[in-house]
Amino acid sequence: xxxxxxxxxxxxxxxxxxxxxxxxxxxxxxxxxxxxxxxxxxxxxxxxxxxxxxxxxxxxxxxxxxxxxxxxxxxxxxxxxxxxxxxxxxxxxxxxxxxxxxxxxxxxxxxxxxxxxxxxxxxxxxxxxxxxxxxxxxxxxxxxxxxxxxxxxxxxxxxxxxxxxxxxxxxxxxxxxxxxxxxxxxxxxxxx
Numbered sequence: 232x233x234x235x236x237x238x239x240x241x242x243x244x245x246x247x248x249x250x251x252x253x254x255x256x257x258x259x260x261x262x263x264x265x266x267x268x269x270x271x272x273x274x275x276x277x278x279x280x281x282x283x284x285x286x287x288x289x290x291x292x293x294x295x296x297x298x299x300x301x302x303x304x305x306x307x308x309x310x311x312x313x314x315x316x317x318x319x320x321x322x323x324x325x326x327x328x329x330x331x332x333x334x335x336x337x338x339x340x341x342x343x344x345x346x347x348x349x350x351x352x353x354x355x356x357x358x359x360x361x362x363x364x365x366x367x368x369x370x371x372x373x374x375x376x377x378x379x380x381x382x383x384x385x386x387x388x389x390x391x392x393x394x395x396x397x398x399x400x401x402x403x404x405x406x407x408x409x410x411x412x413x414x415x416x417x418x419x420x421x422x423x
Contacts, residue, residue, distance in 0.1 A: 243359035303337045311384070311409065313399055315343060318392065320384075320401065322409060332405040337397035343395070344379050348419040352377040353410060357385065362396055372398070374406035379418040384409065 284318070307324040315336050320328040337343040357375035372385040386407075387400030394400075399421075401409065 335400040348378040374410040
């Protein structure tokens, strides 16, 4: 039986090594699942969101027992608070923290906008129309939740410090959780 040669496919090996080295940073860091083929990417759907003039509920725990936990299909008031200084998010239902995790926000020169926003659109297989990765391919932004202009919360690499072009990156499990729970119109608060 013929043994495979170490030089049988040098171009393939070099391409794999180069791609591995180059994908270590930015919004296009390698996710835990393959990127969708461009032809298979559904268009982003958007909706007009009108927020009530009433101020949002305070982000503190209620003084009384809130009752049984509410799932994503109930009419719970949902929100997410993104703390840039702490590089953490907190998902809140009916004023009570439910889930928290690490983020990576915008680096110097590409700040993440601060303020109160709302979920404008969601796209599980978003491909950026603004940015490319180190290989020149459009950056993949899985589980994208648009909250302001071209700013999204999405799955991405978490280096432990601000590192994006202004988007808010979260880990894969957190991205799936937030994508499942948050609905159009839900509050997004970004603070220092």
